Amino acid sequence: MTTAVTPSYKLAKNNENLNHIPGSFGLPIIGQTFQLVNDLYGTIDNQYKKFGSVSRFGLAGFRGALLIGPDLYKEVYLDKDKNFSAEMGYMGSLGRFYKGALLLRDHEEHKFQRRMMQTAFKNEAMKGYIGTMGPMIAESIVDWGDKGQLLFFPAIKQILLDVAARIFVGLDESDERAAKLNKAFLDISDGLMGIVTKELPGTKFRKGKIGERYLKEFFGSLIAERRAGDGTDTFSYFTREKTEDGDYFSDEDIIGHMSFLLFAAHDTTTSALSHMLYHLGQDQALQQRLRDEVMAIDKPYLEYEDLEKMPLMEVAVKEALRLHPSVMMMQRRTIKECELGGYKLPANTILFLAPQHNHRMEEYWDEPMKFDIDRWLAPRNEHKRHSFSFVGFGGGAHKCIGMHFALMQVKNFMHQFLRQYEFHLADNFSNKMQTVPLPKPVDDLPIVVRRISS
């Protein structure tokens, strides 16, 4: 039996010796966290204008280099010389609960693990998912017309939790394990925000750790049964996937990937849909343009082949993600000394990548602050000016594996919603947006919904 040796870069401490790079780490420990929470774009833009595309930056206890601009993102995401570690970039944050997740694996190990997910995101699986998704969403919004005004963010959050329990895990909403699973998952998300990182009574961290243990036990206890069955939920696919040598993936790997999948899929899509409705709720003509697209499909539920008949919906969600990326900060750590933007960055330096700034650069986007779906369509095709000017789903080896699933879910929701309802933002909407920890409207997006008379 061979024992895996931990590569030395995973044992090294973060390098904070960056005196040769312009900028500042900000206040002790918290760094520039407060500025960023108050104004994400302004803080990054200020940093760019003062110091250029590579600068010293401090955030939530971490000190490293902030990278700005699509050329640098391309270098880091494509990582041709294996210079960058996603695992060590995220170890101090996501690593507290999701050690072993796909995003926290590097290079060969990452490639090997990503294989586990391949069948679960192929066409055949996606066709099965879409068959479940449409009716579930339709049922969830059937009474929205009677409510008049509703808070969109918590409403869509619950719908997507239920859909995830069914499609990813194979649990019906009436199954009491679905509620427990959702609670465990939400507790972990809360735990990630905890300031105390010890399991002390009453802390978010402790609640999160209890949730983490619940998920471990829950998924672990079902692996053998799912492997023997013919389930078409994501979890079942993972249990049956084999390595190139014909072995199943280990229980530990399957559990780690399932737990992270729930996290990676949920808040991101909730945030994207909330921002999309935020813009459509202010522009009735655009809302009608998208409604015309879904009406033209003329079916109660979307089928897989219908997804490509919704090009406007696809660019509308991308435009929402351009202005308000769900993942507001990505992290990597250098493995060895390397040069970025003309600066030598020592080994073990944390790198911060803030996609929103790329998405609003005037060099790549005309009137970047405007919500304008036509910028993505011919003849303008602004997104083609640089292959990394839009990185809402990341790029390179770690590019979001659930991107097509997310787009399918958005299209399904919008297909059900716009066919039945028209809506606008409620008068009491504050028009304030938050970006940290999750980008969303501050007061949960109150909307007024009216049934369209048939």
Ligand code: HEM
């Ligand atoms: C609008 C919705 C979504 C957005 C904006 C989004 C965004 C992202 C981004 C930016 C990354 C790359 C992070 C990095 O490189 O540091 C990522 C990775 C990932 N996403 Fe998504 N995501 C979404 C939905 C989903 C869904 C629905 C799933 C699963 C069904 C999913 C699963 C994952 C996984 C597993 C990874 C890690 C991939 C890897 O390391 O190889 N995401 N996502």
